[in-house]
Amino acid sequence: MSLDFRFAIASDLHIALPHTIWDHPTRFHLVEVSIPALEVVLERLEQLKLDFLLLPGDLTQHGEPENHSWLAERLAKLPYPVYVIPGNHDVPERFATERSIGLADFPLYYPKFGYDDPTRVYYSYEILPGVRLIGLNSNFFDSEGKQIGTGYLDDEQFDWLQQTLIGTKGELVIVMIHHNVVEHLPGQSSDALGRRYMLKNAPRLLKLLRSAGVQLIFTGHLHVQDIACSEGIYDITTGSLVSYPHPYRVLHFRQDEQGKQQLQIESDRVAAVSGWEDLQSSSREWMGDRSRSFMLKLLTQPPLSLSLAEAEALVPGLRYFWADIADGDALFDFPQFPSVARQYFERFSARDPLGSPALIDNCTTLVLGGKD
Secondary structure, eight states, X not given: OOEEEEEEEOBOOOBOOGGGOOOOTTOSOOGXXXXXXXXXXXXXXXXXXXXXXEEOSOOBSSOOHHHHHHHHHHHTTSSSOEEEOOOTTTOSBSSOOSSSOOGGGHHHHOTTTTOSSTTOSOEEEEEETTEEEEEOOOOOBOTTSBBOSSBOOOHHHHHHHHHHHHTTTTSEEEEEOSSBSSOSSTTTXXXXXXXXXXXXXXXXXXXXXXXXXXXXXXXXXXXXXXXEEETTEEEEEOOBTTSTTOEEEEEXXXXXXXXXXXXXXEEEEOOOBTTBTTHHHXXXXXXXHTOHHHHHHXXXXXXXXXXXXXXXXXXXXXXXXXXXXXHSSOOOOOTTSOHHHHHHHHTTSOBOTTSSBOOOSSSEEEEEOOOO
């Protein structure tokens, strides 16, 4: 069977109608540009012959009903199918509050975008002949209905997924989930700052997907452009439309009659919107202005565990560190840093699956193994 289709990804939209915008002076998210940035992307995508669009979570600023309603109405006007999943911002608590929807409400807002069963917050959908999308819910809550601070799949969803995968022989299966399944940063799953972006039981999910021959996972949440690989499974995470560098991706999948598969990935950015005519530069500075506290935590916690005075001396040189990671394909060198700190930060340079420096996060072609 041959396949040839094109699709796009835009992640972490954080849609916020003007009257819903929270005023947090230190927030990283430029939610002011959420709607105009999305409109720029949708206008560009309508010029392409897309087969579908994926939105891997954090669709809204903080789960506000009016923001979910606005987005669902806007997506319904597009000339191609769209598929969504919930992120942590979409359902900040298990049950609805005066401000946000609850987990069970999410499918009710998006019945046209994957959720044909309103009783489940995950789905399996044949989006094209021979192509199946599995949308998972990685939000999990404690006994009081509060998010646990990391992603997690419960046993019920695992049982459903295992049964679903049994029936996918001969199909190309792609998975969409909000939290990262493969590490995109060194030591991400064990680092106090990084693990909240990970799926807590990622090894279990990877084992199940690997046994079913699944090779492609699309995630969000981290707000960076990065492609990571674990034993033949690629986790392609896409940066946020409300954070530098305001990216989106256009992807082209091909499979020939012999089963050879390849995925061509191109990335673009929103350069300007009304009121932010130099969005790239302004947004990079916005992030740099707010990076100090994050960098201090990174420097003073393990494994570096620097004193506050030592960390303060290094912080100015790290002003754009997170912005460069978010941009993707960063190659770091800090010759002015002490050797231990220099080695630590250079580990964050973009590398291919074999560990060599490589520009693969934004534009690349992945050669995949076929599925029997």
